[in-house]
Amino acid sequence: MIKLINNSRKLIARVALATAVCGISTGALAASGKLVIVTSFPSDLTKVFKAEFEKQNPDVKLEILKKKTTAGIKYIQETSKNNKTDMFWASAPDAFEVLKDDGLLQKYSTKVTGIPPKIGSFPIHDPDGYYTGFAAAGYGIMWNQRYLKAKKLPAPAEWSDLEKPVYFNHVGMSAPSRSGTTHLTVETILQNNGWDKGWASMKRMAGNFKSVTERSFGVPDGVNSGNFGIGIVIDFFGLSSKGAGFPVDFVYPSATALVPANIGVVSKAPNSEAAQEFIEFLLSVKGQTLLLNPKIRRLPVNPAIYSQAPKGFPNPFTDKELQGTLKFDLKLSKNRYNLVNSLFDVMITYRKDDLTDATRAIHTLERKLAKKPNPKAGKLLDEAKALIARLPITEAEANNPELASVFTKKRKKATDKVTGRQAEIEAKWDTFVVNNYSKARKLAAKAQDML
């Protein structure tokens, strides 16, 4: 043992030496053409782009830093005083909005031509010029074919299909507070159906949830393993899982929002020249074509590329099903961003078990009622459903900037005043929601006894 410790003493001395040497040598390296990109994209995507870009620009060395979107934002915020990051590269436009609001991005307009201003109704590039869209993504439903076959379930096609009792305990989704892309899905459903109806539909779907995953990739992962059969996902998760050989399929429901995935140059970037070069590369014909790689499968923003796409690959510029995509109000979404996330968590993520119990009771009642109609029990059923759908706040309240500001909590100045605390409000919502769920369950049980 003593020998061991003696040896380790030597080791520490050696390490101390190595440390000093390392420190100096990496210091010298920083001066050369290094381009540091913080990204949430998987290595399947980044390594393809890195290889090609470095081939075209032999002097520049790409340093890819993989962090999930939320951690990436935190990292750039925390390190802004001594910034070493050149670019931020991720899906959700709202993540870029957060950075833009903090003054952490710099303006750049691409020189590439041939890219339309909008995809669906969504501007491809930030109208203010702080970030650039390079690929589009839509939201949809993926499922495991073996799972559906074994459990004898039909394949879903629309959001509303997921509300059906056959899918009880078969659906998975991520929480919008956990992933920017999921947030957009929820907003899409809310904006498409309206606040009250949208949430009611969301909760009927949530009643069928098997799990609310902690990260957005947890959903395709769960479907691929067969842990649950159906997942609400962004298209490339579905398309690339299929590309990787899993027995899964993917569909866009008629109400989907196509939104661009983006890249932006971080303000005070050490190497903004190379950063701009990289944006040009992403939008070039070569860069856009790389998106069609079976392990990547994202939708190029240059319409000319689709001629090279494999058969059956969606084309947002010509496909009918993607033409009717609704108008997505980014400003509305941004203003109530945290509030919607928090509401989802309070009503669904944290109270999934209560919601599942109530939903099970309602489904059982519905089955029994179908066999043996009973107007009195039918009335109780409607009441129970209404109880579940009930919201702790109205749309007007949700859109009120004063309430929303409780959830942002980013005081720009020390003098900014915010009334109320998030935890206080959430606790109130929680009591409201839990009471309603349990009342609904009891009503449904009572109605079952009548039959």
Place this chain on the structure above:
Amino acid sequence: MTSNSTTRKSFLRLPDFSATQWGPGTVATLIAIFLLVVLILPVAKVIFVAFQEPSTGAFTINNFIDFFNASLFRESFINSFYVSAMSVVFATLIALPLAYFTTRFNFAGATLIQTFGIIPLIMPPFVGAVAMQLFFGENGSVNLLMDEWFGFTIPFMEGLNGVILVQSVHFFPFILINLSASLQNIDRSMEESALNLGSSGMRLFRRIVFPLSMPGYVAGASLVFLKVFDDLGTPLLLNVNNMLAPQAYLRISSVGISDPIGYVISVILVAFSLFSLWVSFLALKNKDYATTQKGGGGLLKRDLKKWEKVSCYSVILLILCFVMAPHAALFLLSIATVWSFSPLPDAYTLSHYTEVFDTAGDFISNTLLYAGLAGLIDVLLGTAIAYIVWRTGIWGRKALDFLAMGAVAIPGVVLGIGYLRMFYHMEVPFSDIPLASFWGIIVIALAVRRLPYALRACMAALAQVAVSLEEAAESLGATKTRTIRKIVIPLMSGGILAGFVTSFATAAVELSATIMLVSSEADAPLAYGIYVFMQSAAGRGPGAALGIIAVLIVGVGTYLSHRVIERSKRHRGES
């Protein structure tokens, strides 16, 4: 890094101040300063918002009132407590036979069993979760087969009971390692006296052996309790959100929010962890576990009768099969082409290993370096703190112990953000690299996060060394330092090794703090590599392959450490 090496130096230079209190006093002060810089300040920089009025920035305890007013949080607290307590019970049931059989009987393959016993602690992030679901999940191999053969399924992985199951399988090695070390340290003469007085069998175990091994058991059990209480990986994997640690994590890491309640929960986690630690101290209080005869190989080992051997082996085999199942699934995943909703993969391939082959080299050497250094720092600090607590009367020595243990309850992401805040604007000397981007910071972060493991092991080891041995050495003219080096540390070696192994093994797969601090792929450890792969559907196989590599590294490391200790023990026994 610097403050740490000073700690170390002065610890080994004790001769200069020997025989007085201020030698250890200096060490204690240096350790305290080190912990202040790498633990207290960074964490304080993050969690001070728990005491801040969100609207005005003024000091307040309203956030804590909110916590206790919310039924969700009260429920989470109770759930966390229940799960932790039950996990200790089940972990004990798994660990006790393994520890007892391998230390008390002459048993072929004891080292191997001890090594296998630690593997469950090393569940690589993400891939481990996927493998578990594929095996035990509602539509995993086991349930698919059961459904086919018997027409029913067992919800292994559902709800709180699922968490208890997975946690006890995951964390029982804490008890196994510390209990085994303790059992090996028991004075043979105690047992012999008991035998002479006519006690044997179960009674001997209940009245003599188990009570004497209490320091190790309590060290292990308290670690299991604390770890389960603070762990978020498993509840998140099973999508159980109504527990404290996941509540804190989910709230802290949400997009663009700085809701103080996440930090309030962190403060409560730390406070409760320290409280339960204090309770575990009470369990050992006023009892003397030190025995004088040491180094002779510990407990009497006896040979087993044939049928005893058969039943012992079958019990051990059963337990090992059960606890190793997730790793078997992980291995299958690493050689599977597609594995989806079926008991076994569709086909097998080695291509995942070739795919990770190019990148794995850097990851492996980084992991070995980081986890090895972190483990080393941990046992050094652990031994020093244990000595200060048990052997000196320095003011505030208990506080030092609590301080170091506090790290167990700090969520990795909080520590990671704290380090970024604290060290990013400092630069590594002679360069323009921020200190937070320097890989050494990852080592420090790992060391701080895993210090509690090593510390508990060292504390338990020292509790079993009789002071009279040191007094004897000193009265024969040895200086204090010489006594520590020649008597105390060798006698503690089992515990120190146990500490090193747990720290090293768990540091090798740590991700939550690492992911905040990795600033270039060349500096990244294996866990980060797995994370990167596990972001895409095609990356599952390569991720699993990296996971298996991580498990192998830790397994080999553990096995070698056991061999080293066995050899040194035999060596001492002969001389």
